[in-house]
Amino acid sequence: xxxxxxxxxxxVNDNMVAMNLCLECAEEKGIDVNKAGSYGLGDLVAGLIxxxxxxxxxxxxxxxxxxxxxxxxxxxxxxxxxxxxxYDAFEAxxxxxxxxxxxxxxxxxxxxxxxGERAALxxxxxxxxxELSEAIRTxxxxxxxxxxxxxxxxxxxxxxxx
Amino acid sequence: MSGFDANDIVGTPGAWLDGSGDENEIVLSSxxxxxxxxxxxxxxxxxxxxxxxAILRKxxxxxxxxxxxxxxxxxxMGEISTLDRQLLAERHLVSRDFLHNSASRGVLFTPDEATSxxxxxxxxxxxxxxxxxxxxxxxxxxxNDLDDQLAPDVEIAYHARLGYLTACPTNLGTGMxxxxxxxxxxxxxxKEIHKLLESxxxxxxxIRGFFGEGSEVMGNFFQLSNSAxxxxxxxxxxxxxxxxxxxxxxxERRSRELLFHKAQRLLEDKVWRAYGLLRYARSVNxxxxxxxxxxxxxxxxxxxxxxxPIQTLNQxxxxxxxxxxxxxxxxxxxxxxxxxxxxxxxxxALSRSNRG
Ligand SMILES: [Zn+2]
Ligand SMILES: [Zn+2]
Numbered sequence: 379x380x381x382x383x384x385x386x387x388x389x390v391n392d393n394m395v396a397m398n399l400c401l402e403c404a405e406e407k408g409i410d411v412n413k414a415g416s417y418g419l420g421d422l423v424a425g426l427i428x429x430x431x432x433x434x435x436x437x438x439x440x441x442x443x444x445x446x447x448x449x450x451x452x453x454x455x456x457x458x459x460x461x462x463x464x465y466d467a468f469e470a471x472x473x474x475x476x477x478x479x480x481x482x483x484x485x486x487x488x489x490x491x492x493x494g495e496r497a498a499l500x501x502x503x504x505x506x507x508x509e510l511s512e513a514i515r516t517x518x519x520x521x522x523x524x525x526x527x528x529x530x531x532x533x534x535x536x537x538x539x540x
Numbered sequence: 541m542s543g544f545d546a547n548d549i550v551g552t553p554g555a556w557l558d559g560s561g562d563e564n565e566i567v568l569s570s571x572x573x574x575x576x577x578x579x580x581x582x583x584x585x586x587x588x589x590x591x592x593x594a595i596l597r598k599x600x601x602x603x604x605x606x607x608x609x610x611x612x613x614x615x616x617m618g619e620i621s622t623l624d625r626q627l628l629a630e631r632h633l634v635s636r637d638f639l640h641n642s643a644s645r646g647v648l649f650t651p652d653e654a655t656s657x658x659x660x661x662x663x664x665x666x667x668x669x670x671x672x673x674x675x676x677x678x679x680x681x682x683x684n685d686l687d688d689q690l691a692p693d694v695e696i697a698y699h700a701r702l703g704y705l706t707a708c709p710t711n712l713g714t715g716m717x718x719x720x721x722x723x724x725x726x727x728x729x730x731k732e733i734h735k736l737l738e739s740x741x742x743x744x745x746x747i748r749g750f751f752g753e754g755s756e757v758m759g760n761f762f763q764l765s766n767s768a769x770x771x772x773x774x775x776x777x778x779x780x781x782x783x784x785x786x787x788x789x790x791x792e793r794r795s796r797e798l799l800f801h802k803a804q805r806l807l808e809d810k811v812w813r814a815y816g817l818l819r820y821a822r823s824v825n826x827x828x829x830x831x832x833x834x835x836x837x838x839x840x841x842x843x844x845x846x847x848x849p850i851q852t853l854n855q856x857x858x859x860x861x862x863x864x865x866x867x868x869x870x871x872x873x874x875x876x877x878x879x880x881x882x883x884x885x886x887x888x889a890l891s892r893s894n895r896g
Contacts (some may be wrong), residue, residue, distance in 0.1 A: 459587065479768065480769060
């Protein structure tokens with residue numbers, strides 16, 4: 379695990395934005411990590427970690443992802459999210475980070491409409507195969523024949539795509 | 541058993557690192573990396589071993605169905621030696637991260653090494669496309685094709701508004717990092733590099749030293765890349781970087797011309813001293829070697845050094861690295877022995893091109 383090692387704060391539209399990046403990503407963003415402590419470049423104000431102690435900050439840091447149990451404070455420590463669902467859980471907090479890093483909060487590229495299509499078909503086929511052996515075991519041959527037809531249909535679909 | 545034998549690949553620099561390609565005086569190689577994660581799993585750094593294994597199994601299953609990897613073997617990091625891992629890292633087929641974390645981690649790559657897939661890196665899937673010289677389109681096509689081939693067979697974490705979800709928010713959206721490895725001695729010597737750095741940053745691109753840790757720059761080699769991955773379509777990210785690189789190339793050429801105009805004798809002396817050292821030195825460390833290679837590259841670009849092809853120098857950048865030296869000798873070596881082997885490797889390459 380690469381902990382977040384670079385902390386800096388930037389003023390964006392009069393708002394303080396705290397950033398916590400792992401070393402690698404900070405370097406990729408072109409932040410000179412050796413100077414991060416006394417950074418004069420651009421509009422970065424260094425050394426101010428967002429420990430502006432107030433109850434709001436306290437509350438925010440305790441927001442928890444329901445899927446993986448990650449807290450927002452974990453993200454600040456490590457510089458990475460715990461799971462894909464964290465993006466929804468920490469949505470409000472991440473908006474400023476995204477605006478800072480990307481200058482945007484809206485994806486505009488490749489769409490994943492077809493993602494996992496064949497994987498889903500195969501998953502469905504596995505379920506059907508189990509149902510098929512169950513139907514054969516209980517000697518429900520009418521049902522078995524129907525399931526077999528459905529499996530053949532799916533097989534043809536998987537092959538067509540391949 | 542992965543059946544991987546590093547000796548199969550160590551004798552060639554890999555198609556994309558052979559030093560050829562457009563603008564190869566300044567641009568050594570082009571690379572596109574795409575990050576993807578599997579739906580329904582925690583990110584790699586947050587996984588226990590069982591979950592890492594499950595991710596690996598699903599990813600491998602999908603990878604083996606792709607056309608790209610029809611003739612490729614999976615190399616499990618845990619099953620190869622440290623030296624072999626290092627060799628793969630020196631060829632950019634795996635990241636430095638894989639040197640330390642090897643359990644349930646591995647890589648597949650095509651025989652030409654131009655398309656590769658790391659499994660369980662910072663993101664579950666790290667797709668890479670490479671090309672020699674200045675060819676971002678070629679690198680993008682390779683990476684994007686593999687992404688398309690994987691997509692039907694694995695459920696990817698995707699968000700309607702945020703795009704592809706990644707462990708680090710800096711990669712969110714397209715999950716794409718487009719980069720070139722460039723040699724910029726003209727801009728460094730004329731002290732223009734900081735101005736470039738500043739303006740690139742304003743234009744949402746970044747530049748950093750390619751070799752060495754932190755901010756240390758060795759041999760004036762830099763990596764130039766996009767820094768925003770969200771909010772811009774992939775083809776536009778590629779186009780933006782391409783336009784940026786075209787400008788950097790012009791800028792570098794002009795700096796070199798100006799330098800030679802202002803300090804011809806000084807530069808000629810620097811180039812030929814470097815050439816002499818590389819031809820005759822008996823011991824040289826990586827840092828010195830890169831700096832000497834940098835000076836000779838400058839000399840080749842200026843038409844001073846005529847008997848060394850730029851391609852030979854580009855290949856040396858790969859061959860002089862520690863794991864390559866040791867694998868090519870077939871023995872492990874300490875730092876002193878490596879320095880001697882490095883000097884010999886360079887002498888051989890230069891005298892070969894000198895005769896040829
Ligand atoms: Zn990161
Ligand atoms: Zn989560």
